[in-house]
Amino acid sequence: MNPLDLFDLRSALTEDEQLVQDSVARLVDARVLPLIQECFEHHRFPKELVPELAALGLLGATLEGYGCAGLSSTAGGLICQELERGDSALRSFVSVQSSLAMFPIWAYGSEAQKQQYLPRMARGELIGCFGLTEPHGGSDPANMKTKARRSGGDWLLSGSKMWITNATIADLCVCWADTEDGIRGFIIEKGTPGFTASEIEHKFSLRASATGALFLDNVRVPESQRLPDAAGLKGPLSCLTQARYGIAWGVIGAAQACLAQLIEYTATRELFGRPLSKNQAIQVRLAEMARGITTAQMLVLQLGKLKDAGKLQPVQVSLAKWHNCRMAIDVARDSRDMLGASGISAEFAPIRHMLNLESVITYEGTETVHQLAVGRELTGHSAY
Numbered sequence: 141m142n143p144l145d146l147f148d149l150r151s152a153l154t155e156d157e158q159l160v161q162d163s164v165a166r167l168v169d170a171r172v173l174p175l176i177q178e179c180f181e182h183h184r185f186p187k188e189l190v191p192e193l194a195a196l197g198l199l200g201a202t203l204e205g206y207g208c209a210g211l212s213s214t215a216g217g218l219i220c221q222e223l224e225r226g227d228s229a230l231r232s233f234v235s236v237q238s239s240l241a242m243f244p245i246w247a248y249g250s251e252a253q254k255q256q257y258l259p260r261m262a263r264g265e266l267i268g269c270f271g272l273t274e275p276h277g278g279s280d281p282a283n284m285k286t287k288a289r290r291s292g293g294d295w296l297l298s299g300s301k302m303w304i305t306n307a308t309i310a311d312l313c314v315c316w317a318d319t320e321d322g323i324r325g326f327i328i329e330k331g332t333p334g335f336t337a338s339e340i341e342h343k344f345s346l347r348a349s350a351t352g353a354l355f356l357d358n359v360r361v362p363e364s365q366r367l368p369d370a371a372g373l374k375g376p377l378s379c380l381t382q383a384r385y386g387i388a389w390g391v392i393g394a395a396q397a398c399l400a401q402l403i404e405y406t407a408t409r410e411l412f413g414r415p416l417s418k419n420q421a422i423q424v425r426l427a428e429m430a431r432g433i434t435t436a437q438m439l440v441l442q443l444g445k446l447k448d449a450g451k452l453q454p455v456q457v458s459l460a461k462w463h464n465c466r467m468a469i470d471v472a473r474d475s476r477d478m479l480g481a482s483g484i485s486a487e488f489a490p491i492r493h494m495l496n497l498e499s500v501i502t503y504e505g506t507e508t509v510h511q512l513a514v515g516r517e518l519t520g521h522s523a524y
């Protein structure tokens with residue numbers, strides 16, 4: 141039995157999905173794991189891997205047409221899982237590129253916008269970011285202070301965005317702004333006068349990811365750069381549903397990386413004259429991790445089926461994002477503890493995953509916000 145797949149989920153995958161999983165796993169083993177510790181320690185996004193991610197078809201992988209691979213939702217989830225087994229930063233990059241930058245152009249863009257951006261984004265030649273969160277509070281995006289007002293045939297955008305993944309490495313931003321007709325989405329290219337990005341330093345989490353702030357000072361954007369079919373908050377929220385689906389899969393990879401390392405470590409570390417793994421207390425803790433990983437796996441497998449059948453509801457994604465992030469962060473924290481002092485060293489993966497997961501449990505809707513979304517579904521009352 142595979143200790144990381146106790147219920148043999150692998151047998152529920154199609155041959156194509158297995159091939160996708162294996163090819164991403166090989167990339168992570170060969171290219172991500174050897175450099176990720178250095179990237180994390182030096183707060184460096186490994187941009188050199190982008191062409192390799194693109195060559196495997198991992199950018200916009202589940203989108204149809206425009207040079208995208210058109211894979212199943214389950215295959216898209218497996219991509220996230222394997223990447224996050226390496227590091228949440230890589231999965232975050234692919235999530236933002238695919239679900240938060242390419243998806244809105246694919247779903248709400250004009251034909252000209254799709255032709256102009258999507259093939260190049262799929263090839264990794266253009267990097268995207270998604271500007272929704274603002275400094276005054278991300279959980280309440282309806283209270284948007286970035287404004288877009290008409291100026292002749294153009295728009296003028298002013299405001300700021302905070303905590304934006306890829307901000308400083310992006311060639312374009314799908315930026316959300318409030319207009320007199322409600323929230324609208326705009327594609328802003330790097331170098332547009334008045335549009336600047338700065339990296340957020342001193343992070344203890346997702347240090348191998350670029351995270352920045354965006355500033356918009358009367359940025360002139362032509363009407364042709366507005367996403368014509370996005371109207372209201374449901375535009376950005378639908379993108380977040382896509383990305384949260386990927387997170388629910390991705391964090392399983394982080395938990396698997398921790399459990400794999402712990403199984404090996406506890407088998408070889410001898411204390412009180414026997415390997416750690418022969419202690420009941422250690423076995424219970426490892427079993428608890430396997431229970432968490434297995435239930436998370438069952439959850440996302442069904443989520444993928446619902447998504448491919450077009451039946452996915454945002455509240456189901458909320459529950460899965462909450463459940464699986466909580467599971468993964470608990471696994472990472474307990475793994476860190478069972479490594480003793482070694483657990484605080486970057487030479488072992490759990491503390492890196494643990495710190496990364498502090499972001500993952502917060503971004504794209506905090507744990508509390510997702511709990512409240514489920515509560516609203518159960519009671520019919522919105523508490524937020």
Ligand SMILES: Cc1cc2nc3c(=O)[nH]c(=O)nc-3n(C[C@H](O)[C@H](O)[C@H](O)COP(=O)(O)OP(=O)(O)OC[C@H]3O[C@@H](n4cnc5c(N)ncnc54)[C@H](O)[C@@H]3O)c2cc1C
Nearest residue numbers: 270272273277278279303304305499503504505506508524
């Ligand atoms: C590394 C990283 C990358 C990110 N990348 C992006 C990105 O690419 N694009 C983007 O737009 N955003 C991004 N974000 C922002 C992220 O989505 C927000 O941080 C998140 O939505 C929470 O917003 P906030 O940080 O402003 O916290 P706040 O909204 O200020 O929340 C603070 C606390 O209050 C709690 N809270 C909020 N409302 C309620 C309520 N009604 N009842 C009870 N408790 C409540 C929250 O759960 C939280 O604990 C990123 C964040 C991080 C850390």
